[in-house]
Amino acid sequence: MGFRTPLARARGLGSAREGAGHWWAQRLTAIALVPLCVWFVAGILGLIGAGHGAALAWIASPLNAVLLVLLLLAVFHHGQLGLQVVIEDYVHTEWCKIALIVAVKFASLVLGLAAVFAVARIALAG
Amino acid sequence: MTTRDRPLSPHLQIYRWQWTMALSIMHRMTGVALVGGTLLLVWWLIAAAMGPLAYAQIEAAMAHWLGRLVLFGWTFALFYHLANGIRHLFWDAGWGYELRTGYATAWLVAVVSVGLTLLAWAIGYGIIGG
Numbered sequence: 001m002g003f004r005t006p007l008a009r010a011r012g013l014g015s016a017r018e019g020a021g022h023w024w025a026q027r028l029t030a031i032a033l034v035p036l037c038v039w040f041v042a043g044i045l046g047l048i049g050a051g052h053g054a055a056l057a058w059i060a061s062p063l064n065a066v067l068l069v070l071l072l073l074a075v076f077h078h079g080q081l082g083l084q085v086v087i088e089d090y091v092h093t094e095w096c097k098i099a100l101i102v103a104v105k106f107a108s109l110v111l112g113l114a115a116v117f118a119v120a121r122i123a124l125a126g
Numbered sequence: 127m128t129t130r131d132r133p134l135s136p137h138l139q140i141y142r143w144q145w146t147m148a149l150s151i152m153h154r155m156t157g158v159a160l161v162g163g164t165l166l167l168v169w170w171l172i173a174a175a176m177g178p179l180a181y182a183q184i185e186a187a188m189a190h191w192l193g194r195l196v197l198f199g200w201t202f203a204l205f206y207h208l209a210n211g212i213r214h215l216f217w218d219a220g221w222g223y224e225l226r227t228g229y230a231t232a233w234l235v236a237v238v239s240v241g242l243t244l245l246a247w248a249i250g251y252g253i254i255g256g
Contacts, residue, residue: 027218030211037208041201041246048250049189052181055174068171079161086158115168118175 022081029078036071056122065123069116076112080105149232153210156203163200201246206239 013019043064047055058064083104091097141147173180187193213231216222222231 027215030215034208034212037204041204045246045249049185051185052174052178055181059171059174072167075164075167079157079164082157083161086154111164111168115171118168118171121175122171 022084026078026081029074029081032070032074033078036067036074039067040071059119059122060125062123065119068119072112072115072119076108080108146228146232149210149235153207153214156207156210159199159203160207163203166196166200198243198247202239202243205242205246206235209235209238209242 043058047058059068084101087097087100087104091100170184173184188197213222213235216231222228
């Protein structure tokens with residue numbers, strides 16, 4: 001450890017000590033969301049005013065259920081990564097910034113899990 | 127550490143407002159709005175899982191003019207962020223930095239996002255009417 005220069009530590013991880021992980025995850029989820037969003041809008045357009053039964057049937061179909069879960073995972077991961085950057089850019093009080101980022105990450109996890117659970121419940125209800 | 131009179135980047139209000147700047151901040155604003163939009167998505171899925179009564183509630187809320195306005199904004203935010211997001215991905219791949227290309231893709235994003243929003247709503251109203 002003592003023999004490592006500051007350059008070696010900076011290389012790869014940068015000042016935020018997280019490397020390119022955040023950037024890369026944001027791009028991966030963005031690429032996944034391109035087809036998923038188009039699919040979702042096309043699917044939901046067919047459900048306008050169609051009622052509860054039609055919505056259940058659509059969500060419960062295995063392909064739709066799997067794609068919905070993928071969409072939810074990608075959306076909430078991408079969303080919390082994006083909000084984190086916005087908070088880091090505009091909130092400069094350290095404790096406030098940390099508190100907001102933690103709140104965003106927790107809320108994303110809770111909302112994402114609740115939505116995935118709803119999809120699973122509908123899909124597995126039979 | 128000593129502070130020197132280093133050159134500073136000019137303040138935002140000195141810049142002449144440009145079309146591409148508007149697109150850039152719009153990307154961030156639509157992104158934040160879309161996070162808010164996920165609440166609707168979660169509400170919709172949970173309502174569907176809860177039963178016909180809860181589902182009828184969200185259907186009624188979305189049929190209200192205020193609900194439709196929110197949905198319309200959501201549709202536009204989604205298509206805008208999607209189109210401009212693809213523009214960002216091309217930048218990440220190292221393509222599209224020339225001034226002319228930058229302006230051309232900016233116009234493309236505007237036309238595509240407005241076009242897709244109107245198309246989606248035309249389809250939506252067609253289904254309601256039919």
